[in-house]
Structures are given as C-alpha cells and as structure tokens.
Amino acid sequence: VFTANKDYYNGIPKIETLKFVMVPDESARINLLKTGEVQAIKIGQKIASTLGNEAGINVISSPSANWYAINLPYKLPQFKDKAVHQAIALAINKQGILDSIFAGQGEVAYGPYRSEDFVYNPDIAFAQDIETAKSILADAGWKAGADGILEKDGNKLEFDLLYIASNPERKDIAIAVSSDLEKIGIYANPVSKANWDELTPQVFHDNAVVLAFGSPFDPDDNNYQLWSSNHLNDGWWNPAGYSNPEVDKLLDQGRTTWDTNERKKIYQQIQKILADDQPVAFINFSNYLYALSNKVTGVIPRNGPHGQGNEGGINGDIWWNVENWDLSG
The missing domain is CATH 3.10.105.10 (Dipeptide-binding Protein; Domain 3)
Structure with missing residues (x-):
C-alpha cells in the first residue's frame, strides 16, 4: 500500500492511496477488474481483443524491449x-x-x-x-x-x-x-x-x-x-x-x-x-498488455524492460507515472 506524498516536488499525487494486489491467476484478475475491486491489471495478449470490447474497460498495448x-x-x-x-x-x-x-x-x-x-x-x-x-x-x-x-x-x-x-x-x-x-x-x-x-x-x-x-x-x-x-x-x-x-x-x-x-x-x-x-x-x-477501468486517466505507456511479463512487475511501463493518474466518477 502506497500513500500519496504531500511533499512530492511535482505536486501532490491525485490518487491518495495506491494498493498493489498480487493475483497470479488471470481470470481472477479480470473478475476483480469487472467488479470494480481493482482498476488496473496485467493481461495476456490473447485476451486483449475480447476484453477491449467490454463496456467500461480500456485495453492498453505497451511496447516492450522484451x-x-x-x-x-x-x-x-x-x-x-x-x-x-x-x-x-x-x-x-x-x-x-x-x-x-x-x-x-x-x-x-x-x-x-x-x-x-x-x-x-x-x-x-x-x-x-x-x-x-x-x-x-x-x-x-x-x-x-x-x-x-x-x-x-x-x-x-x-x-x-x-x-x-x-x-x-x-x-x-x-x-x-x-x-x-x-x-x-x-x-x-x-x-x-x-x-x-x-x-x-x-x-x-x-x-x-x-x-x-x-x-x-x-x-x-x-x-x-x-x-x-x-x-x-x-x-x-x-x-x-x-x-x-x-x-x-x-x-x-x-x-x-x-x-x-x-x-x-x-x-x-x-x-x-x-x-x-x-x-x-x-x-x-512482445508488447505488455493492460486492462484498466475507463475511470482511470493520466496513463502514459512507455517501453518496458524484460521481466515484466503477464504476471509480475510493478516497475517500468505503464506504472512509471502513477503519481499523475486520476480516478473519475
């Protein structure tokens, strides 16, 4: 669990509390996203096109050096x-x-x-x-x-x-x-x-x-x-x-x-x-794929390193500017 640093040099992060939950099973991660219990998850390449058609969900394909x-x-x-x-x-x-x-x-x-x-x-x-x-x-x-x-x-x-x-x-x-x-x-x-x-x-x-x-x-x-x-x-x-x-x-x-x-x-x-x-x-x-609630704004993907994969990695790629993310609604 991360709490916003009110003394951050570039302004107070818009999201006050950020929690990372380790969920190895992709189906379980998707269910958590659909029920609104989480707002951003990693997904595999093959599910991306299907999940991208779901209401309220945005899929991001981020290039990687992997x-x-x-x-x-x-x-x-x-x-x-x-x-x-x-x-x-x-x-x-x-x-x-x-x-x-x-x-x-x-x-x-x-x-x-x-x-x-x-x-x-x-x-x-x-x-x-x-x-x-x-x-x-x-x-x-x-x-x-x-x-x-x-x-x-x-x-x-x-x-x-x-x-x-x-x-x-x-x-x-x-x-x-x-x-x-x-x-x-x-x-x-x-x-x-x-x-x-x-x-x-x-x-x-x-x-x-x-x-x-x-x-x-x-x-x-x-x-x-x-x-x-x-x-x-x-x-x-x-x-x-x-x-x-x-x-x-x-x-x-x-x-x-x-x-x-x-x-x-x-x-x-x-x-x-x-x-x-x-x-x-x-x-x-391989690109890294993410599914996010459409309430999440401010995400800017960037080229991520090897080691992110579908299951792990909270550093690099889309998480790098999480201090600028916001939740609407």
Whole structure:
C-alpha cells in the first residue's frame, strides 16, 4: 500500500492511496477488474481483443524491449558450425509465432533492438526461407541420415530445446520452433523445466533454451553483458558462450563515446555481425498488455524492460507515472 506524498516536488499525487494486489491467476484478475475491486491489471495478449470490447474497460498495448530467442550455445558440437546458426534463424517463422502466440502484439525481432530504437539497423531484416536454410546446411556438409535427421562428422542435428514451465509463451515457442526446424532436417525436442531451480545458469549455458532478455534504456544495457566475451561463464549473461573480437571492440567503443551518431553506427554494426553469427536466433518482441477501468486517466505507456511479463512487475511501463493518474466518477 502506497500513500500519496504531500511533499512530492511535482505536486501532490491525485490518487491518495495506491494498493498493489498480487493475483497470479488471470481470470481472477479480470473478475476483480469487472467488479470494480481493482482498476488496473496485467493481461495476456490473447485476451486483449475480447476484453477491449467490454463496456467500461480500456485495453492498453505497451511496447516492450522484451525479446524472445533460441539460445544456440557453442558448447554443443552441433552449434560450433556457423551454418547451423544461420539455417536455424532462417527456418523459424517469426511472424507466424508473433501472430499465433502473441496475437500480433509486438514485432518481429532480427536483433536485440526494436524498430523504434535509435540504433536499430533496418538492413538486417529477413524473411523465413526454408529452401535457403536447407542449402546453407547442404553446402556446409550436413547430410540426412537414415532417420532423416542431418548429420556431419558423427554429430547429429538433434537436441533438447528447454523452456520454463511457468511461461506458456515459451512452451508454445519451443513447439513452434521444433516444427519449423523439422522442415530442414533438424530435430529439436521441447523439454519442460519446472522452475528456475532446474533451469540454472549452468543448464542455460549448456543447452538450447527459449530465452528472453531486453532493456529499453541505453543500447549498452544488457547487450554488453550478453555479447561481450568478458561475460563468458558469468551467471545468466552471455548464455551462448559467444566470443567475437570485433564485437568486443565495438561494445567497448559504444560505451566510451557520447556522440549519438557515432554510437548509432557502432551499434548498427554490432547488429550486422550478430545477424551473421546468430549466437541466438531472435524471434520477436512482445508488447505488455493492460486492462484498466475507463475511470482511470493520466496513463502514459512507455517501453518496458524484460521481466515484466503477464504476471509480475510493478516497475517500468505503464506504472512509471502513477503519481499523475486520476480516478473519475
């Protein structure tokens, strides 16, 4: 429970008392909103269009920096071949996943920056291309075995694709990606991990995993830790075990200059290299969805960070200016 600070420098907040109630079940949250017991809730993407037609309810779709991808760790022998990374990225139907799993709420990801970010590189975008993916693998020497799975030098293109059970979106992504990869001779077996005690940082580094990261703040934030070789074997950071001297050099340059145009060039070059190396296969950014009583005014959505999700997070995105909210009627 939060009480308005009457000495707040920017004026006394219009809402005197603010109470956050933790309700994990989405249906229960929606019922609380409909009965007027709460005035703002988080919702999933698939319920947004239906709830938006309800009288007295407004639905807000807020962009987020939260991106989903498939981790392709270089520790696994299959992923030591750059061709495999490139083929997997080409085989995934990013738009299909965005439309079917996230109800179109977000945008396709080709790298770690949204199209609205000032450093975004539009030249790295590409469409799903099954035939080119097959050709890349064939040119790299991968051939179908008796079971149809590609193999080379004693290594088969089959692996477990892990996801956290508490996140239905990651489960659906794992299933969709598995189906896409089967079309190019790769077998990815979706495997559920019950919780983060099972999906430890070490497991993260040693397996293909449906992962999510993203920061809407400075372009250096998260990205230095994710792609710099200085963060190899560093907890959750750099899960692919990625090491590229040119990227290391550019990351250091990006965090040591204040020139906006120069930084834009630096981070666009980083995106170009990542798009070629594909240490992770980027899939999509997801918007965060909220349903509010139409009595609530003053809400201004903004790009939120990873970690908000459908169930948690009271920092970032729409809550950031709650001192300016008001209730009418």
